[in-house]
Amino acid sequence: MTRPRRYDLIAFDWDGTLFDSTALIARCIQDACRDLGLVVPSDADAAYVIGLGLEDALRHAAPALPRERHAELAARYRQHYIARQDDLVLFPGTLEMLHALKARNHWLGVATGKSRRGLDHVLRHSGLGPMFDATRTADETAGKPHPLMLQELMREFGVDPARTLMIGDTTHDLQMAANAGADSVGVSFGAHDHEAFEPFAPRFVAHATAELQRWLLDHA
Template sequence: MTRPRKFDLIVFDWDGTLFDSTALITRCIQAACADLGTAVPSDRDASYVIGMGLAEALQHAAPGLARERYPELGQRYRHHYIARQHEVVLFDGTVAMLRSLKARHHWLGVATGKSRRGLDEALSSVQLKGVFDATRTADETASKPDPQMLLELMREFGVEPERTLMVGDTTHDLQLAANAATAFVAVSYGAHEPEAFDAFAPLHLAHSMADLNAWLTRHA
């Protein structure tokens, strides 16, 4: 007998959760700061902002830069990222996990700090267009940890918070889920150190894509 679903809607963060892009984003933020002659953030500080919308992320990563220069910083970040985005791939096992969830008739979503253009390009590059039932990006709704992304996705499918699960690699993702009153699972292989998740008490802390897949198979 097939086990009943606990969650109807499963929403994933993108960078650092499904897409192995943490290191590249960190390096591109640092390179953009160097280009403008402002203080280059440490790896920890640069990776901390992953998951935020680009404008908020750059302001946090380069607090000493004059406000009027943030658009220029964003342009330099995009320049470096576009030049190297072909190097980034999905975490091994991601496609199999998503197919398994689709086979169990879960609705799948993405809530990301990327722009709409950036997410669409990434989905096309890894041939996942059409796999997700709905997605939200930081330039079309409120940025994390504001709950608007999740609230919109739940409203689109008529799913209640108790039937929704958020999966992410940052405290921004977990705070987003907490603000939307949904359950959440964290992964330790992304942008934030796993110790940062302790205060949120996620249902599970996955240490690999295989671990995440196994937990979702048993509990989602």
């Protein structure tokens, strides 16, 4: 007997959740700051802003930089990231997990701090584009932890918050889910220390993609 689904829509963050990109993004933020002669954020501080939209992330990473120079810092970050982005890979087991969820007829979405251009590129390069039914990026809607991008995904499919699950590696992802009235699951192998997840009451914290898949197949 097939167990009824608890969630109709499962939305994923991208970087640090599906793609093993946390360390590269942090290095690119640090290199961009270094290029402009700014204080270089620590590894932890650079990783903390992952998941935010680019402008918000760089503002937090370089708080002393005047607003009129934010575009300059963003351009330096993009230059470093684009030069290395095609070296990034999925976390092991990600493709198998997504196929298993599609076989159960969940709608799959992406809610990411990436730009639309950046997400479209990586979806093409990874071949994952057909796996997702809808996607939202920070430059086309409100950035995390504002709930709008998740709310837009829910509206697109006519899904209630109670039937929606957000999966991410940062407190920004989990807070966005809470703000939208949706459940969340955290993963500990991305940008944020999983001990910081507790205030947002995730239903589960996975320490590997295989563990995440097992939980989803049993509980989602």
